[in-house]
Amino acid sequence: MPTTPPTAESGRYLISSNDSASLAEFIRAASADPEIGVAETIGPRNQPHTVVVTLTPEKAVALEQQFRQSSPLKIEPDRPLSLFGDASGVPVAEENQHGQEP
Secondary structure, eight states: OOOOOOOTTOEEEEEEOSOHHHHHHHHHHHHHOTTOEEEEEESSTTSOSEEEEEEOHHHHHHHHHHHHHHOSOEEEEOOOOOSSSOTTSOOHHHHHHHSSOO
């Protein structure tokens, strides 16, 4: 069941892994952690490859450091998708052509 920590500073993050057992263990632990809200899982029902969580930026940094040291898990901010550009409205082709936003 999805849970979300009740803080204004919380953001959405993607946590993924090619190792489904490690991700499943993280999901179990995250479901019991009041600082982490499990929003949804992505992938096959019994073998998700990604979990969307809500947490504070500080908790995200702590998890990134933990994952970097001894885990196959990866964390990154969840960013809105856009068909013709990023959330700022700059077309992807134009951004890539110039190497930066105009």
